[in-house]
Amino acid sequence: MMNPMEQLPSFADTVVIGAGTGGAAFAGTLATHSNETILLLEAGPDYGPRSDGQWPADMLDARSIPLSHDYDLHSRRSSGEGTLDLPRARILGGCSAHNGCTASVGARFEYDEWAAAGNPGWAASDVEPLLDWVRDRFRVRRYTMDELTPPQRAFVNAGIATGLPFADDLDHIEAAEGIGPMPVNIVDGTRFNSAFAFLDPVRDRPNLTIAGGVDVQRIDIADGEARGVFVRHNGNDAYIKAGRVVLAAGAYHSPALLLRSGVGPSDELSALGIAVQAALPGVGKHLLDHACIQLDFAGQPGLTDELAKLPWNPDEQTVGRAKSSVCDDGPYDIHVFMVAGENSGHPGLPPITLYGGAMRARSEGSVTLNADLDVVNPVIDHRYGTDPAGYDRTVLSEALELLESMVAQPELAAVLGDHVPGENAPLDDIVNYCHPAGSCKMGPATDRTAVVGSHGNVYGISGLYVADASIMPTITRGNINLPTAMIGARIAAGLLGIDPRALTATSTV
Numbered sequence: 001m002m003n004p005m006e007q008l009p010s011f012a013d014t015v016v017i018g019a020g021t022g023g024a025a026f027a028g029t030l031a032t033h034s035n036e037t038i039l040l041l042e043a044g045p046d047y048g049p050r051s052d053g054q055w056p057a058d059m060l061d062a063r064s065i066p067l068s069h070d071y072d073l074h075s076r077r078s079s080g081e082g083t084l085d086l087p088r089a090r091i092l093g094g095c096s097a098h099n100g101c102t103a104s105v106g107a108r109f110e111y112d113e114w115a116a117a118g119n120p121g122w123a124a125s126d127v128e129p130l131l132d133w134v135r136d137r138f139r140v141r142r143y144t145m146d147e148l149t150p151p152q153r154a155f156v157n158a159g160i161a162t163g164l165p166f167a168d169d170l171d172h173i174e175a176a177e178g179i180g181p182m183p184v185n186i187v188d189g190t191r192f193n194s195a196f197a198f199l200d201p202v203r204d205r206p207n208l209t210i211a212g213g214v215d216v217q218r219i220d221i222a223d224g225e226a227r228g229v230f231v232r233h234n235g236n237d238a239y240i241k242a243g244r245v246v247l248a249a250g251a252y253h254s255p256a257l258l259l260r261s262g263v264g265p266s267d268e269l270s271a272l273g274i275a276v277q278a279a280l281p282g283v284g285k286h287l288l289d290h291a292c293i294q295l296d297f298a299g300q301p302g303l304t305d306e307l308a309k310l311p312w313n314p315d316e317q318t319v320g321r322a323k324s325s326v327c328d329d330g331p332y333d334i335h336v337f338m339v340a341g342e343n344s345g346h347p348g349l350p351p352i353t354l355y356g357g358a359m360r361a362r363s364e365g366s367v368t369l370n371a372d373l374d375v376v377n378p379v380i381d382h383r384y385g386t387d388p389a390g391y392d393r394t395v396l397s398e399a400l401e402l403l404e405s406m407v408a409q410p411e412l413a414a415v416l417g418d419h420v421p422g423e424n425a426p427l428d429d430i431v432n433y434c435h436p437a438g439s440c441k442m443g444p445a446t447d448r449t450a451v452v453g454s455h456g457n458v459y460g461i462s463g464l465y466v467a468d469a470s471i472m473p474t475i476t477r478g479n480i481n482l483p484t485a486m487i488g489a490r491i492a493a494g495l496l497g498i499d500p501r502a503l504t505a506t507s508t509v
């Protein structure tokens with residue numbers, strides 16, 4: 001770890017931008033399996049290894065979603081009025097350092113879909129060993145019904161009463177429809193983030209330098225080649241030369257950095273006065289997320305006080321999965337879950353909220369730059385519920401029906417208390433699941449909207465890669481933290497020329 005006042009190195013074989021889920025998994029894997037110099041640049045702070053005890057308590061406490069290191073991003077609401085908060089963490093570990101810790105890996109179907117779309121090496125049989133390895137690195141544990149809180153048990157029982165089978169394998173690639181305790185990456189109440197999982201084991205490697213508090217302004221590109229990065233550090237501008245640049249700034253900031261660096265739709269870049277280095281119309285398009293509807297409740301008297309006394313009560317500890325009438329050939333496309341107490345990540349919500357999610361959502365949003373280039377945060381419009389065939393709204397309306405039948409079950413009804421109606425009907429105010437993906441889509445060179453190839457290589461620019469959730473061609477049907485870590489490790493394996501299946505057997509990360 002670099003002392004914040006230390007000077008940054010002037011060169012690294014690989015400069016990684018962003019130490020979130022994808023960036024940490026990428027850098028940890030590359031550092032372990034090569035001797036090349038790696039400089040991991042993170043805009044937020046690095047509080048050091050977990051064992052040093054310097055991390056802020058709120059970022060460790062898995063009972064709530066802290067917003068102390070938030071980027072303050074927003075999207076237009078689906079109702080068209082007001083804005084929707086998009087929580088996003090600026091800290092080593094990225095969003096894994098403030099997320100709900102539920103551990104999903106998606107289903108076989110979507111990885112085979114990625115491979116069939118022209119992305120060799122991404123089929124389920126290729127990535128499954130990496131997903132298993134990533135699950136181990138995050139110290140994911142399964143839970144029994146006895147370990148749940150009474151409201152969580154009531155939620156599971158309500159799902160079973162409506163016909164969902166009990167499930168205790170929700171973190172498995174073969175998981176089917178069902179409801180049960182959600183496996184989580186929480187160790188003794190501590191959110192076990194990607195920095196702990198992938199960087200702590202390699203912090204003493206001489207080839208890895210981790211630098212927090214470094215804002216990358218743009219990538220230096222000339223003659224079709226990435227040559228370095230322009231950064232701001234301790235209030236000063238600096239330049240770092242790089243053998244290769246790997247972008248892992250997440251699904252909002254990775255496309256924004258590409259645009260700032262002249263990689264994107266040429267009309268958009270020209271309108272902003274940015275010289276075009278590579279005309280890629282897909283940069284910042286195809287922004288995906290799992291759209292949600294929500295039902296709020298007042299909670300039985302004293303509920304939040306009771307929950308606050310429990311040692312831990314993480315967000316989404318129970319999840320139900322169901323198949324809508326328009327589901328693809330995968331196992332489910334609906335999530336239902338309950339957020340109780342302070343841990344919603346959206347201050348001001350009523351004490352208990354039930355959510356229904358469309359887990360293969362197809363509506364496509366966008367990330368563009370603010371016309372005032374001094375404004376760093378990009379303009380984000382998720383356009384929830386706008387896919388032309390109406391698939392997302394059909395799934396969400398069936399998720400709502402499922403929730404309504406669960407709410408009618410007496411045990412859950414007693415816990416929930418009175419319904420608190422929102423200003424709009426649930427389907428008129430679709431909300432986010434905080435799983436942005438797809439804004440630098442991976443695809444074959446024949447796909448004009450693809451931004452990267454199957455090695456994470458940015459089309460048209462040599463020495464430039466993307467290794468985070470933004471490259472997902474379609475969104476995986478569960479919470480996406482583990483699949484994103486898999487992406488980071490998979491891109492590193494590709495650069496190293498290692499078969500990803502072999503990497504997990506030999507890795508000491």
Ligand SMILES: Cc1cc2nc3c(=O)[nH]c(=O)nc-3n(C[C@H](O)[C@H](O)[C@H](O)COP(=O)(O)OP(=O)(O)OC[C@H]3O[C@@H](n4cnc5c(N)ncnc54)[C@H](O)[C@@H]3O)c2cc1C
Pocket residue numbers: 017018019020021022023041042043044065087088089090091092093094095096098099100101102103104214215216217248249250251253257316345433434435436467468469470478479480481482484
């Ligand atoms: C509130 C919330 C709850 C969630 N709950 C769950 C859950 O329970 N389970 C689950 O599986 N998933 C969950 N997710 C989703 C999951 O955590 C994210 O999808 C995942 O962490 C994204 O990884 P990433 O590498 O793509 O991006 P990030 O983790 O966002 O990493 C990007 C990193 O790049 C840095 N960066 C950005 N711009 C720059 C720049 N210019 N210079 C330097 N650094 C930069 C950022 O500070 C950040 O650290 C949740 C997300 C949120 C926000």
